[in-house]
Amino acid sequence: MMCAPDAPACFDTRKPVDFVIVGSGASGGVLARELSQAGFDVVVLEQGPRRTARDFGHDEFKTMFGGELTGHPSWPDPQTFRRDEGETATAPGGGLPPALYARTVGGSSVHFSGNYWRMRPLDFKERSLLGPMEGTGFVDWPISYEELEPYYSKAEWEIGVSGTPGPFDPPRSKPYPLPPMPVKGSGVLLERGASAMGWHAQPAPVAILSQPYRGRPPCSHCGFCIGFGCEMNAKSSTLVTMIPEAEATGRCEVRPMSTVYRIVTGANGRVEEVAYLDAQGQQHAQKARAVVLAANGAETPRLLLMSESSAHPDGLGNGSGLVGKYLMGNGHSVIHGYFEHELNDWKSIQVTRIVHDFYETDPKRGFYGGGGMDGRPLVNAMPALHALTEAGSGPLRWGREYKRDVRSGFNRHMGILSSTTSVPLARNNISLDPNLKDAHGRPAIRMTYRDHDDDLAMMQFLQDRGQEILDAAGALRTWREPVGPQGFHAHLLGTCRMGDDPATSVVDRFHRSHEVPNLFICDGSSMVSSGRGQPTLTIQALAFRAAEHIAGFARRGEI
Amino acid sequence: MTRTTRPASRRDFIKDTGVLLGGAWLGLTPTALVAAAEAARELEAQGAPLSHIEPGDALTLGAVADQVWPPDDTAGGRELGAVHFMDFAAGGFMAGAWPMVREGIADLDRRSREAHEADFADLDFDTQTAVLAGVEDTPFFSIAHFLTLLGCFCLPEYGGNRDHQGWAQIGFDRRHAWLPPFGFYDANPGETS
Numbered sequence: 001m002m003c004a005p006d007a008p009a010c011f012d013t014r015k016p017v018d019f020v021i022v023g024s025g026a027s028g029g030v031l032a033r034e035l036s037q038a039g040f041d042v043v044v045l046e047q048g049p050r051r052t053a054r055d056f057g058h059d060e061f062k063t064m065f066g067g068e069l070t071g072h073p074s075w076p077d078p079q080t081f082r083r084d085e086g087e088t089a090t091a092p093g094g095g096l097p098p099a100l101y102a103r104t105v106g107g108s109s110v111h112f113s114g115n116y117w118r119m120r121p122l123d124f125k126e127r128s129l130l131g132p133m134e135g136t137g138f139v140d141w142p143i144s145y146e147e148l149e150p151y152y153s154k155a156e157w158e159i160g161v162s163g164t165p166g167p168f169d170p171p172r173s174k175p176y177p178l179p180p181m182p183v184k185g186s187g188v189l190l191e192r193g194a195s196a197m198g199w200h201a202q203p204a205p206v207a208i209l210s211q212p213y214r215g216r217p218p219c220s221h222c223g224f225c226i227g228f229g230c231e232m233n234a235k236s237s238t239l240v241t242m243i244p245e246a247e248a249t250g251r252c253e254v255r256p257m258s259t260v261y262r263i264v265t266g267a268n269g270r271v272e273e274v275a276y277l278d279a280q281g282q283q284h285a286q287k288a289r290a291v292v293l294a295a296n297g298a299e300t301p302r303l304l305l306m307s308e309s310s311a312h313p314d315g316l317g318n319g320s321g322l323v324g325k326y327l328m329g330n331g332h333s334v335i336h337g338y339f340e341h342e343l344n345d346w347k348s349i350q351v352t353r354i355v356h357d358f359y360e361t362d363p364k365r366g367f368y369g370g371g372g373m374d375g376r377p378l379v380n381a382m383p384a385l386h387a388l389t390e391a392g393s394g395p396l397r398w399g400r401e402y403k404r405d406v407r408s409g410f411n412r413h414m415g416i417l418s419s420t421t422s423v424p425l426a427r428n429n430i431s432l433d434p435n436l437k438d439a440h441g442r443p444a445i446r447m448t449y450r451d452h453d454d455d456l457a458m459m460q461f462l463q464d465r466g467q468e469i470l471d472a473a474g475a476l477r478t479w480r481e482p483v484g485p486q487g488f489h490a491h492l493l494g495t496c497r498m499g500d501d502p503a504t505s506v507v508d509r510f511h512r513s514h515e516v517p518n519l520f521i522c523d524g525s526s527m528v529s530s531g532r533g534q535p536t537l538t539i540q541a542l543a544f545r546a547a548e549h550i551a552g553f554a555r556r557g558e559i
Numbered sequence: 560m561t562r563t564t565r566p567a568s569r570r571d572f573i574k575d576t577g578v579l580l581g582g583a584w585l586g587l588t589p590t591a592l593v594a595a596a597e598a599a600r601e602l603e604a605q606g607a608p609l610s611h612i613e614p615g616d617a618l619t620l621g622a623v624a625d626q627v628w629p630p631d632d633t634a635g636g637r638e639l640g641a642v643h644f645m646d647f648a649a650g651g652f653m654a655g656a657w658p659m660v661r662e663g664i665a666d667l668d669r670r671s672r673e674a675h676e677a678d679f680a681d682l683d684f685d686t687q688t689a690v691l692a693g694v695e696d697t698p699f700f701s702i703a704h705f706l707t708l709l710g711c712f713c714l715p716e717y718g719g720n721r722d723h724q725g726w727a728q729i730g731f732d733r734r735h736a737w738l739p740p741f742g743f744y745d746a747n748p749g750e751t752s
Contacts (some may be wrong), residue, residue: 058714058735059713059714059716061709061713061714062715065652074585183738183739183748185741185742187745189744220735221738221741222737223609281673341742342730342743343742343743343744345741347737347742382712383731387729388705396700396701396704398628398704399626399629401627411729416608557569
């Protein structure tokens, strides 16, 4: 493997490095920075290319329809989907893949909308608070909010977050590093409607800079945020925060265009090397003393299941049988409204106000769950998708009246997106498709998912509250996206859950595999419950905490 | 106040359209896209009308584009360059579906001749509307509709949205920086509409 002459570090694949990290996204970037700053040699394998701000623009066709960031960079890597295990999963022919994530250095932190919510103490112990839910994986986390809190604060300060605490926020040891972003029309109207209903809108915390921070400029409000990379470096992706700081140590090599296909274990049951394909499909293997999987809640279980061996016949580290199980995507429901005056909500970031009045489970509702609501343009921030939205719900609309509505609506639209809990269910999972493979023989990711009835009820409940907010705010016309079982997920959570009991979890409270001592897993897959949507901050707080423990194990010779 | 509950979501539409495309979207590589876009732009700059769509088909598709996005006090889909975008699509990400599109065009002209003794493009606007309404549930119309809108609103580099007129029609202004207030409500937070 040749490195560029100016590479900040360059490691020989045949000599073991301290750590190989698979994935450079929200968690992988944090782990790379923390472990290299702690003095360890780190190789980061990332299947996507290395892009910079200059590569990011406003090309809706390339980004939203061409899969610029979400497609595999070198060959098609199809996925399949089914609702229930009795069905044969099929590949959705185009459009959105069932597991939606970005393949680029920085991972999905490059293309996400930056919503950056903390979870609350109750999210970690809801089973104890509410009692059991039969037939589900509804359990407490092995760690508490209080234990994770210092790392929430650390993530907010190291990553760069704008916000201010709201009335329901959990205790925090440090304030936000940056003030909130300026409010948009959707935020003003969300707040107006919520106040009229007796609820409480609060400024949205976002991993986007409202002011200069650590050498990066503030947001220029260009509006191309959701699904796009930031052309200003104002979105606090790991691409522009953690990764450069990792490389500055001289001990971290990020190897893009490297698609991992197997974690190789030796006769002693320990991981010895990580096998991957380069952009041309040529095979390589990087030797390592320890491996950290941070590839996301779909790719991480896929890789473990692909790494089966005689010692691990059901997949690496899968003695519990839970690798890939308990997939949680958060529930979502959407309601749209048109207003009399122009919002121009396509400008600036997606979300500036949120409502968390319905965060907690309320037994009076008759079902488990909670969630949050936000005002935002959704994909109507983009011209073609706005036109398709007007056209796309129900029978296609076309003709003079349709054109009139699209023309008047672009500047007068806002949506309310509700995000909810997902009950962890073994029936919802990531597995290897038995029939479909990519060009290099890697089995396709197969997603099996049907939202729990309580999740659907919560999605509907919040959509109804969204209706009340839009009505109270004076919407001239509103319309709903029908609530129903979801077919794709950008939040990929729970598939290698953390726990103290090896029979009911995949990793321990320090993210170490219960079965393979030099294998760690830290990404959305580690989560035990789903939170109420917007999991990225929790994933990054977990990564800061995991890195501290993993570095300690390594220093003490305990790996 | 009016409320409408719609029976199917945008997501379904995109998913279903994706099925029609035979996976074309995800099979694209960014490099191939850029190359195709550059080729399309070059052809248009040279005055080469179209490179993948037959002239007769272009007339029909232009008329369909004007039905989907009609001319009013502003340009319709045809004038915005939707057919040039379709040409880019026919030579690239829609190549696999193009035989189906051609069958749809032939079917549309056949229906026009049977009912009105003229090709679709030669009918008057309202008659075209009536004929097109007869096929609006077909995959052909779904694709033509989809491509018309992409052609009106994607970057001019792909052949449509001529001189950014599509964006101007909906009030979108391409800039890389804005300052608050962004609209009426954040400029007047205390006022009700």
